[in-house]
Amino acid sequence: MIIAIDGPAASGKGTLGKRLAAHYGLAHLDTGLLYRAVAYELVQTGKPLTDEAGAVIAARKLDVDQLDDEKLRGAPMGEAASKVAAFPGVRAALVQLQRAFAARPEGAVLDGRDIGTVICPDADVKLFVTASAEERARRRHTELAGRGDPISYDEVLADIRARDDRDINRPASPLRQAGDATLLDTTKMDIDAAFRAAVAIVDAAA
Ligand code: CDP
Numbered sequence: 600m601i602i603a604i605d606g607p608a609a610s611g612k613g614t615l616g617k618r619l620a621a622h623y624g625l626a627h628l629d630t631g632l633l634y635r636a637v638a639y640e641l642v643q644t645g646k647p648l649t650d651e652a653g654a655v656i657a658a659r660k661l662d663v664d665q666l667d668d669e670k671l672r673g674a675p676m677g678e679a680a681s682k683v684a685a686f687p688g689v690r691a692a693l694v695q696l697q698r699a700f701a702a703r704p705e706g707a708v709l710d711g712r713d714i715g716t717v718i719c720p721d722a723d724v725k726l727f728v729t730a731s732a733e734e735r736a737r738r739r740h741t742e743l744a745g746r747g748d749p750i751s752y753d754e755v756l757a758d759i760r761a762r763d764d765r766d767i768n769r770p771a772s773p774l775r776q777a778g779d780a781t782l783l784d785t786t787k788m789d790i791d792a793a794f795r796a797a798v799a800i801v802d803a804a805a
Contacts, residue, residue, distance in 0.1 A: 600625065600805055601701050603722035604710035607774060608677065608762045609739035611785050611793055612728040616710035618794050619801065623708075628663065628700045630711035630718070631680065633693050635671040636661055638679035654683045658692035663700060674743060674750055674758055681762045684712075687771040694718065712766055715777035724804040725780035726797060732759055734786045 602619055606612045613629050620627035640657035641648055648654075670676075683689050690713075697718045701707050709718065715725035730738075736756035743750055766774040776782060781800045785793040 600706040601722040603714035606728035609735040620708040634680035634684040655688040685769040713772035727776040
């Protein structure tokens with residue numbers, strides 16, 4: 600079974616993806632980490648985030664088993680990721696790697712922005728997870744504060760709005776709800792309620 604989860608920044612799709620994968624015994628790929636890793640590689644090697652050729656080379660070198668969560672998770676890498684993610688060449692370089700991950704015999708859970716629309720259009724279940732920008736900023740701010748990041752709520756909200764705007768309006772694989780995806784608005788749900796709702800959707804579809 601392939602479960603495709605898409606949605607805007609900090610909608611909870613990563614946490615849901617992890618929990619759904621554990622529940623159904625499937626592997627999970629947080630595809631945002633791929634774009635974060637490409638941005639990280641550019642920054643590390645002193646290249647600007649506008650360097651499309653450099654970003655494509657970094658994307659081609661990526662290894663899904665070598666994604667170091669910790670150094671990629673902060674707010675600056677999220678912002679940087681959404682810049683390199685707009686390059687068509689970067690997206691093209693990452694398609695096969697994501698499809699290969701999904702092609703394992705038992706299936707997989709992938710979360711991102713274009714999983715149901717571009718990467719796995721034939722996924723068995725598609726979820727589009729969202730929440731209000733304010734609620735997403737509140738959650739992300741709590742998460743970052745817990746990691747010792749001094750960023751303010753207002754900065755997190757501004758970052759989320761800027762990224763939503765960039766992700767929705769880019770020509771290459773913009774953030775869209777697939778026509779056959781089920782919308783899960785978690786604004787008024789805690790993570791347990793969102794997980795139960797997601798399991799009900801998956802069980803009904805599978
Ligand atoms: O965790 P959060 O939702 O904040 O971000 P993420 O999923 O790690 O994604 C970071 C950025 O990568 C997004 O803002 C997108 O621009 C980009 N991305 C994408 O374009 N396509 C994906 N499948 C996943 C992420």
